[in-house]
Amino acid sequence: MGSFQQAMQRSGLKRTKQRECVYNVLEKADVPINAEQIYKELLSESINLSTVYRILESFVEKDIAIKATLGQSVTAIYELNRQEHKHHLICAECHSIVAISGCPLEQYVEDLSKTTHYQILEHKLEITGICPRCQAKHGK
Amino acid sequence: MGSFQQAMQRSGLKRTKQRECVYNVLEKADVPINAEQIYKELLSESINLSTVYRILESFVEKDIAIKATLGQSVTAIYELNRQEHKHHLICAECHSIVAISGCPLEQYVEDLSKTTHYQILEHKLEITGICPRCQAKHGK
């Protein structure tokens, strides 16, 4: 069974063409994307933008997707809730997002839990910089 | 000299009543706040909301303040750019924010810069958990 079908089954959401389209776009994206980007990706399917928003909302509600905001941007971004824990590198100029492999914080978070007595649930690390391409633009 | 006056002098921004008001609100806030909150705080001064936004923009431009978004919220929040680099521990239940002393990422960020060829500017770490007090509530 496809992972979309599984997700619908577990969550109790109906298996519609629109949900499948949005799911597929999220699945093939390797960085978080916003509603507008998903909508544009699906122009040929002529899904309504408000439907995209509603689908994303339902996905977040059911833990199928994760909603977040990054940096100074005020646009919500979404990604499939894959188990793997990931962080991102954001370019301050072109706003491109790159995933970083590995998490430098595992041990730290464990220690922190002991010293603060917080029950740590999750963490988010955002690193901002200038990507090599934008640096090159300056060099010229 | 007040730190507002200093900030205006260093940045070259004019020292206006409105800027001083916004600065003071930011200065006395110990967590980041949004434009609407600042506006409401200043109702008695009757500053226009768009002026608040413009002032915040100019502060961010001049590194007097820092703009960010947190979690799933799509509203920008602002805080004075106090030099100290800090991370925060956020309680998922009572939403209290606690500052963490020390940064576990200094070496990591330096290494990352070498491997990715990004010119790293800054980073933000958000740790979410349940604070001891909220845990205790459950225990009962």
Added chain:
DNA sequence: TATGCAAATGCAAATTATTTGCAAATATTA
């Protein structure tokens, strides 16, 4: 201390991101 001018502000209107009401369409279940 007055004056000129760029910068800053207020106000209203525009834009962008997101949400909502409602009627029509569709998936699921019996």
Added chain:
DNA sequence: TAATATTTGCAAATAATTTGCATTTGCATA
């Protein structure tokens, strides 16, 4: 296949933020 609760499309509403433009103000300098 019919019944029904869910989902979608569309248009309009709302929330957050930005912009154009006329007016005001801070500050340099005469």
